[in-house]
Amino acid sequence: MDRFTRVPIAEQDPKVRATNFNEVCLGYTEEEAMAEAKRCLNCKHHPCVGNCPVNIHIPRFIKHIAEGEFEEAAHVLAEYSALPAVCGRVCPQEEQCEKVCVLGMKGDPVSIGKLERFAADWAREHGVEVGKTKEKNGYKVAVIGSGPAGITCAGDLAKEGYDVTIFEALHEPGGVLVYGIPEFRLPKDIVRHEIENLKKLGVKIETNVIIGRTVTIDDLMDKEGFHAVFIGSGAGLPKFMGIPGENLNGVYSANEFLTRNNLMKAYREDYDTPIKVGEKVAVVGGGNVAMDAARTALRLGAEVWVVYRRTEEELPARVEEVHHAKEEGIKFEFLTSPVEILGNEDGWVKGIRCQRMKLGEPDSSGRRRPIPIEGSEFEFDVDTVIMALGTSPNPLIPSTTYGLEINDRGCIITDENGQTSREGVFAGGDAVTGAATVILAMGAGKQAAIGIDKYIKEKYNK
Amino acid sequence: MYKIVEKKELAPDIYSMDVLAPRVAESAKPGQFVIVIADESGERVPLTICDYDTEKGTVNIVIQAMGCSTKKMVSYNEGEYFKDFVGPLGKPSAYVNEDLEEVKKRKYLFVAGGVGAAPVFPQVRWFHERGIDVDVIVGAKTKELIILEDKIRDVAGNLYIATDDGSYGFNGMVTGLIEDLVVNQGKKYDYCIAIGPMIMMKFVALLTEKLGIKTIVSLNPIMVDGTGMCGACRVTVGNETKFACVDGPEFDGHLVDFDEALKRQAQYKEEEIKKLKKVEEECKLEQQGGVK
Ligand SMILES: Cc1cc2nc3c(=O)[nH]c(=O)nc-3n(C[C@H](O)[C@H](O)[C@H](O)COP(=O)(O)OP(=O)(O)OC[C@H]3O[C@@H](n4cnc5c(N)ncnc54)[C@H](O)[C@@H]3O)c2cc1C
Ligand SMILES: Cc1cc2nc3c(=O)[nH]c(=O)nc-3n(C[C@H](O)[C@H](O)[C@H](O)COP(=O)(O)OP(=O)(O)OC[C@H]3O[C@@H](n4cnc5c(N)ncnc54)[C@H](O)[C@@H]3O)c2cc1C
Ligand code: SF4
Ligand code: SF4
Ligand code: FES
Numbered sequence: 001m002d003r004f005t006r007v008p009i010a011e012q013d014p015k016v017r018a019t020n021f022n023e024v025c026l027g028y029t030e031e032e033a034m035a036e037a038k039r040c041l042n043c044k045h046h047p048c049v050g051n052c053p054v055n056i057h058i059p060r061f062i063k064h065i066a067e068g069e070f071e072e073a074a075h076v077l078a079e080y081s082a083l084p085a086v087c088g089r090v091c092p093q094e095e096q097c098e099k100v101c102v103l104g105m106k107g108d109p110v111s112i113g114k115l116e117r118f119a120a121d122w123a124r125e126h127g128v129e130v131g132k133t134k135e136k137n138g139y140k141v142a143v144i145g146s147g148p149a150g151i152t153c154a155g156d157l158a159k160e161g162y163d164v165t166i167f168e169a170l171h172e173p174g175g176v177l178v179y180g181i182p183e184f185r186l187p188k189d190i191v192r193h194e195i196e197n198l199k200k201l202g203v204k205i206e207t208n209v210i211i212g213r214t215v216t217i218d219d220l221m222d223k224e225g226f227h228a229v230f231i232g233s234g235a236g237l238p239k240f241m242g243i244p245g246e247n248l249n250g251v252y253s254a255n256e257f258l259t260r261n262n263l264m265k266a267y268r269e270d271y272d273t274p275i276k277v278g279e280k281v282a283v284v285g286g287g288n289v290a291m292d293a294a295r296t297a298l299r300l301g302a303e304v305w306v307v308y309r310r311t312e313e314e315l316p317a318r319v320e321e322v323h324h325a326k327e328e329g330i331k332f333e334f335l336t337s338p339v340e341i342l343g344n345e346d347g348w349v350k351g352i353r354c355q356r357m358k359l360g361e362p363d364s365s366g367r368r369r370p371i372p373i374e375g376s377e378f379e380f381d382v383d384t385v386i387m388a389l390g391t392s393p394n395p396l397i398p399s400t401t402y403g404l405e406i407n408d409r410g411c412i413i414t415d416e417n418g419q420t421s422r423e424g425v426f427a428g429g430d431a432v433t434g435a436a437t438v439i440l441a442m443g444a445g446k447q448a449a450i451g452i453d454k455y456i457k458e459k460y461n462k
Numbered sequence: 463m464y465k466i467v468e469k470k471e472l473a474p475d476i477y478s479m480d481v482l483a484p485r486v487a488e489s490a491k492p493g494q495f496v497i498v499i500a501d502e503s504g505e506r507v508p509l510t511i512c513d514y515d516t517e518k519g520t521v522n523i524v525i526q527a528m529g530c531s532t533k534k535m536v537s538y539n540e541g542e543y544f545k546d547f548v549g550p551l552g553k554p555s556a557y558v559n560e561d562l563e564e565v566k567k568r569k570y571l572f573v574a575g576g577v578g579a580a581p582v583f584p585q586v587r588w589f590h591e592r593g594i595d596v597d598v599i600v601g602a603k604t605k606e607l608i609i610l611e612d613k614i615r616d617v618a619g620n621l622y623i624a625t626d627d628g629s630y631g632f633n634g635m636v637t638g639l640i641e642d643l644v645v646n647q648g649k650k651y652d653y654c655i656a657i658g659p660m661i662m663m664k665f666v667a668l669l670t671e672k673l674g675i676k677t678i679v680s681l682n683p684i685m686v687d688g689t690g691m692c693g694a695c696r697v698t699v700g701n702e703t704k705f706a707c708v709d710g711p712e713f714d715g716h717l718v719d720f721d722e723a724l725k726r727q728a729q730y731k732e733e734e735i736k737k738l739k740k741v742e743e744e745c746k747l748e749q750q751g752g753v754k
Pocket of ligand 3 (some may be wrong): 051052053054055056058081087088091092093096097098111112116439
């Protein structure tokens, strides 16, 4: 192997994996990881670090791997990230750390994500304990939501000695990591392990508590004695297009489809929740959510088209996911947008009427705006339509919390410490930014933990 | 884990259970519902909150065994535990937050169909506790399926019963009885609150629209999370798409697109029937000492 070529990584064969829910990427062996790690130049100015949202000291952990010191590598990662096994799998690496890797100028960038995953998996499999906690300080913090933002914030505060309770609306903790991202991309055992680690740090988790319904933030602070609150409630509200036929039977939000399959395990015969996939499925959208829904439908036995209004170049999904989707046999209809969903007399989907698009001038997002082409309408037969058009924050918490300000997109407004307009109430992750990424949510949880620590110390003169 | 502290059979296949869930009991209001998961492999089943006791920390639910999940749930006994119990979900009934003086000026008619009598009871009691008499119609297919008759009679102004087969009370459906009360007996109502099977609510709404009575219905579409996250529960109300779990479950009955809602409710029928057959098959085999 020369320095400019990546050590290839084992993956399940596309034909085989298209029929199961096991993880696609099998990970590096120790030898492969060391060989890949040795490619890193250990650059003095290490541009990769600056392009990681939580500034993991990449050459430092990679050097340990190169030398076979896997436990040390895991410890370096733990200094920066609470969820390396997750981020190593789902971060858009090609847009972040790997994008600026010096080796990338001449050849393949270092597989930073895959190495991160390797070190984290190794530590988990070998029972390496990462993270110590300080003595309990007697201050109580409530964390709302158990996604990456909540997990990170809770873990960091517990390590500082806080008495932390996570309140989660669903019956299983993990947020999008358990209900949204499918098993074949992120095995649920990994998430469960991270949750167990949190509990070991002394974090309490109360599932089945919906803040705003079961109990309010005001009650948590006034009646239950919490000194501060972190809101990491994500952006779970699905969008629909508002086109005719959207309420026909056989039209689902990606959230519903994925939740039935992932959280409720509908793909398994021994679970009670039903899922219906049909024979021909159109998935509308082009992000990670669309890819996950499409590949899930495929695994449940359907023929699947992704319908996206821009071109392949603008697809917001991670490159690796698009590549995997194509390998598995997902078909793409680019520059296409649905205008109506067609139903039969029993109220079920029988097809979808679409319009072709062309790209115009860049819009506010910097991407070229799709413009409909007159007279280009056509129909195609499908029996299921999955809408993966993005999500926004749920209004439940802002509408039930006195004095919590939100912007016009429903996102909670915070300052640089993660503090909201309400004293002692902090927020971060998708609830603040709108739908983003795991690593950004984690970073926000970290930032807020620092903010909460500072706030409590100042207020109570510790 | 949520302990079942009391279980009672109200009618064939209809059970009342008090479940220990202090946080839910503390916040529950009339009109809201919970989601229950029986065990590890269970689905999330929405059930109306029928009563709650903040002192004991219990919430009362009434379950009609219809399919796989509800059959599994009613097989649980006192002292056993449900895996998950979450709520209260949905918005409380509108009158809870309205000016009591305004509410007192109105004449309410409650219409309960079948197991719908269970969620109607705490609402009627809410009025009774505030010194307001409301009229109640309870309807069912036949006499033995009429539930909670005595409890409702204690708190209602007038209680009227209707059975489809005429085995008890008015001979006919609840719509027939409403018409009888309003048209023949000259009763006047400002508000009708109808809770029961979707098809019953549809016909009640059609009738009350003709009679000019404002009508609230409590919709029970298919749900998954119950928190606004999946959109499975979407219904069309006044040409707008609403999520029944967060925008409802109570809506203006004259604006609901019932035909769509009825179709959507049957979405998983095929799968459910298949599943039920499989389970019954397994039960039989088990009884014969075959498969474990
Ligand atoms: C299908 C899918 C695929 C994705 N793929 C990727 C990917 O490959 N890479 C990537 O980086 N990102 C991906 N993302 C985005 C990423 O998952 C999110 O940005 C991230 O999970 C946000 O974290 P969070 O902690 O802010 O919120 P979430 O993970 O959404 O967690 C919020 C939690 O709060 C709970 N909650 C909400 N309201 C309440 C309440 N009122 N009371 C109590 N609890 C509440 C929710 O139930 C949930 O568990 C994907 C998202 C989806 C949906
Ligand atoms: C807000 C709300 C409140 C509810 N309150 C109660 C209650 O207090 N007591 C009670 O017994 N049930 C209540 N239901 C209905 C209950 O959730 C369903 O009966 C249950 O989910 C059926 O599950 P199953 O697996 O046993 O039956 P399935 O096998 O899923 O269904 C059996 C039959 O019931 C029909 N069905 C499925 N889902 C529903 C539904 N949501 N409503 C009506 N019919 C349905 C199916 O089409 C089928 O014919 C409520 C539903 C909602 C949404
Ligand atoms: S967390 Fe993400 S961006 Fe940072 S090093 Fe790991 S893969 Fe790269
Ligand atoms: S830029 Fe690439 S080669 Fe340089 S330190 Fe970072 S990972 Fe290693
Ligand atoms: S049940 Fe999921 S949004 Fe209402």
